[in-house]
Amino acid sequence: MTLLSLLLNLLWIVTGGLWMAAGWAIAGIVLAITIIGLPWARAAFSIAIYTLLPFGYRVVPREQVTGRHDIGTGPLGVIGNLLWLLVAGWWLALGHVLTALALAITIIGIPFAWAHLKLAGLALWPIGRAVVPAEDADAARRWPPVAYR
Template sequence: MQPVSIFLNILWLLLGGVWMAAGWVLAAIIMAITIIGLPWARAAFNIAIYTLLPFGQRAVRRDLLTGQSDFGTGLFGLIGNLIWLVLAGWWLALGHLVTAVILAVTIIGIPFAWAHLKLAGIALWPIGRAIVPA
């Protein structure tokens, strides 16, 4: 990881990263309690780690990364993402949007607000995503 990414990740943790990563972990735990929610729990835990340290990483579609479709990127992934959107996705996206608006008020917070906006999009549609180094 680059020194700039390390510095930005430290600032990120202080400016809302811990708060939103905790929200992702809470959503993952709630999904994991129900056996049916295990696929969403796995995706939420992966994105919780990404939310904790977003700089130096990026989220990409798994089928574009591997070059082939799989269970999470096909029809079942679409259905799973729609269920996720109703159950937890919009809550997490709203949290990211509110945090982004608060951070965008200051000049220093603009890069962090932009990262929260990207995470809000992922919060709406997390299944079929892979986190890779940038």
């Protein structure tokens, strides 16, 4: 992590990152308790970590990372995303939007508000996405795709 990413992540934690990461973690815990929600819980926990420290990482379609379609990038992923949207996605997105509105009042908060709005979009449709380091995100867009483990 570069010094700039570290500084931005520290500012991010103060400007709503900690609050929203806790929301993602709570969603993951609730989904894990239900047992049926375990696939969504895993996604919620990985996005909670991304929400806590987003600078230096990017979200890309998982098929660009692995080079192949899987259960989360096909029709079952769409169904999973629709279920996610109904159960947890809308209120996590609402939390990001409300935080973004509060941050957009100040000039310093505008870049962080924009980041919250991008996370609101991810909150609505997270299945089939992967969080990768920013320097690897460009490699994930190239052909052939790079496989991560």
